[in-house]
Amino acid sequence: MVDTPRRQQIDDVASALFRDRGYAATSVRDIAHALHIQGPSLYAHVASKEDVLWSIVTRAADRFNAEVGPIAASEAPAPVKLREMIRAHVDVVTSAQRDAAVFLHEWRFLSDDRRTQMAARRDAYEALFRHAIAEGVAAGTFESVDPRLTAMAILSALNGIATWYSPEGPLSPAQIANQHADLFLRSLTCDPPRRPSA
Amino acid sequence: MVDTPRRQQIDDVASALFRDRGYAATSVRDIAHALHIQGPSLYAHVASKEDVLWSIVTRAADRFNAEVGPIAASEAPAPVKLREMIRAHVDVVTSAQRDAAVFLHEWRFLSDDRRTQMAARRDAYEALFRHAIAEGVAAGTFESVDPRLTAMAILSALNGIATWYSPEGPLSPAQIANQHADLFLRSLTCDPPRRPSA
Numbered sequence: 243m244v245d246t247p248r249r250q251q252i253d254d255v256a257s258a259l260f261r262d263r264g265y266a267a268t269s270v271r272d273i274a275h276a277l278h279i280q281g282p283s284l285y286a287h288v289a290s291k292e293d294v295l296w297s298i299v300t301r302a303a304d305r306f307n308a309e310v311g312p313i314a315a316s317e318a319p320a321p322v323k324l325r326e327m328i329r330a331h332v333d334v335v336t337s338a339q340r341d342a343a344v345f346l347h348e349w350r351f352l353s354d355d356r357r358t359q360m361a362a363r364r365d366a367y368e369a370l371f372r373h374a375i376a377e378g379v380a381a382g383t384f385e386s387v388d389p390r391l392t393a394m395a396i397l398s399a400l401n402g403i404a405t406w407y408s409p410e411g412p413l414s415p416a417q418i419a420n421q422h423a424d425l426f427l428r429s430l431t432c433d434p435p436r437r438p439s440a
Numbered sequence: 441m442v443d444t445p446r447r448q449q450i451d452d453v454a455s456a457l458f459r460d461r462g463y464a465a466t467s468v469r470d471i472a473h474a475l476h477i478q479g480p481s482l483y484a485h486v487a488s489k490e491d492v493l494w495s496i497v498t499r500a501a502d503r504f505n506a507e508v509g510p511i512a513a514s515e516a517p518a519p520v521k522l523r524e525m526i527r528a529h530v531d532v533v534t535s536a537q538r539d540a541a542v543f544l545h546e547w548r549f550l551s552d553d554r555r556t557q558m559a560a561r562r563d564a565y566e567a568l569f570r571h572a573i574a575e576g577v578a579a580g581t582f583e584s585v586d587p588r589l590t591a592m593a594i595l596s597a598l599n600g601i602a603t604w605y606s607p608e609g610p611l612s613p614a615q616i617a618n619q620h621a622d623l624f625l626r627s628l629t630c631d632p633p634r635r636p637s638a
Contacts, residue, residue, distance in 0.1 A: 264549070267464035347545060351462070385626065391611065391619050398600025399593040406592055413589065421589050428583065429627035 249287055252277065253301065256294045257340040265295055265348040295348060296356055302345035303363050305334050314370035320378030321431055325423045327374060328400065332419035335404045342404045368393055375430070384430040396426050447485055450475065451499065454492045455538040463493055463546040493546060494554055500543035501561050503532050512568035518576030519629055523621045525572060526598065530617035533602045540602045566591055573628070582628040594624050 255276045259268045270291050274284040288294050309330040313323060335342045349360050371393035378384030403418060413421075453474045457466045468489050472482040486492050507528040511521060533540045547558050569591035576582030601616060611619075 264462060264464045266462045267549070351465075387623065388611075388619060391616065392623060394600060394604055395597040395620060395623055398603075399597045401600070402592060402596025405596075413586075418589065421586060422593060425585065425590060425593055425627050426623075428630050429623050432626050432630040 249297075252284065252287055252294060253298050254340075257298045257344050260295065260298070260348050261340045261343045265291075265344075265351045292351075292353055292356075295344070295352060298341055298344050299349050299352065299360060302334075302338060302341040303360065303367070305338055305341070306331065306345075306367055307363075309334050310367070310370060314374060320374055320381060320383055321427055324371075324374045324378065324430070325427055327371065328396065328423045328426065329416075329419045331397070331400050332403060332415060332422065335400060336407050336409075336415035336418065339404055339407060342401070346401050346404060368397060371397060378430060385432065387430065392430075396422075399426075447495075450482065450485055450492060451496050452538075455496045455542050458493065458496070458546050459538045459541045463489075463542075463549040490549075490551055490554075493542070493550060496539055496542050497547050497550065497558060500532075500536060500539040501558065501565070503536055503539070504529065504543075504565055505561075507532050508565070508568060512572060518572055518579060518581055519625055522569075522572045522576065522628070523625055525569065526594065526621045526624065527614075527617045529595075529598050530601060530613060530620065533598060534605050534607075534613035534616065537602055537605060540599070544599050544602060566595060569595060576628060583630065585628065590628075594620075597624075 252273065256268070256273045259272055259276060263272075268291070270284055271281045273291070273294065274281045277284070288297075310327050313326045313330055316323060318326070349364075350357065352360060372389045375384060375387065375389040375392050379386055379389065400422060403422075407415075407418065450471065454466070454471045457470055457474060461470075466489070468482055469479045471489070471492065472479045475482070486495075508525050511524045511528055514521060516524070547562075548555065550558060570587045573582060573585065573587040573590050577584055577587065598620060601620075605613075605616065
């Protein structure tokens with residue numbers, strides 16, 4: 243179970259299969275086949291299919307935290323902080339797209355104990371966004387929105403990128419990040435008086 | 441295959457199973473078991489597990505179109521229209537939550553032909569939102585955003601509600617819809633001049 247290049251290769255191949263077919267419809271034999279090895283050889287590296295899922299989901303969670311955590315912990319004003327957090331989150335979603343998709347959609351297939359652990363990590367991560375929004379509301383730089391609902395709306399929009407982004411598409415990750423940041427920051431920092439929005 | 445109460449009961453039970461366990465991990469036997477009937481009896485009503493998925497996904501797509509389509513086709517100004525479309529979409533997501541979750545996450549398990557058909561329906565539905573946004577941009581009532589990216593951001597945020605909404609939660613469907621509509625309409629209709637959003 244040591245982290246060798248082979249181990250990482252297994253995660254990479256499995257991440258693509260889990261994303262394309264779903265975790266439940268992918269067998270250990272499928273993973274081995276994609277690596278051009280025999281099923282039993284795969285068990286020299288991993289104990290179970292669920293271990294592979296756990297490894298992929300964990301490295302995705304680690305990556306989100308490594309990129310967004312330091313920004314969230316900074317002393318930047320809320321609008322600057324939230325914009326940078328959005329940029330960092332989009333960077334992970336677009337550069338680790340397969341892992342992000344597995345992290346978002348397949349994590350529910352983890353065993354109970356691991357699913358509980360991962361649910362706690364996800365909640366802690368969402369809290370980084372809730373707190374950044376709450377800081378802006380408290381400072382009066384943001385509209386008085388519900389930080390929980392607003393954080394969920396922002397993260398759902400950003401996570402949706404994992405399902406439609408293509409490196410061959412017309413928009414670069416930086417453009418996608420900026421347009422999402424503009425969309426949400428414009429809403430949160432809109433100066434009153436404004437016209438009624440219907 | 442006629443639409444009897446039994447047929448609808450099968451869809452309801454299967455929708456819950458597909459949502460909770462995923463389509464691939466649910467067997468026809470599981471569906472029969474949940475209905476307290478034998479597997480073979482189920483085949484008197486449905487030809488295959490995929491037929492059940494198709495039925496659920498189709499009724500969800502029908503519901504979204506029935507609720508949102510007439511609003512999209514109306515002559516209302518873009519801000520009014522988009523707000524009402526958001527309300528209608530959230531109404532379906534919260535009142536047909538299981539079907540919506542299956543529609544959003546399990547449709548990729550359809551056979552190639554049906555998946556292609558459903559992809560076209562999904563695109564036509566997304567186009568209702570793209571067009572409403574483009575109308576507002578063209579009329580000058582909306583900021584000059586990218587209608588495609590903005591429609592995806594809005595729909596991803598609204599679809600995320602299917603994963604976190606609980607009828608026992610603190611917010612009613614109407615409150616959730618209004619807060620999402622406020623969030624996006626404030627961004628789209630924000631009056632210049634405004635302060636730079638960082």
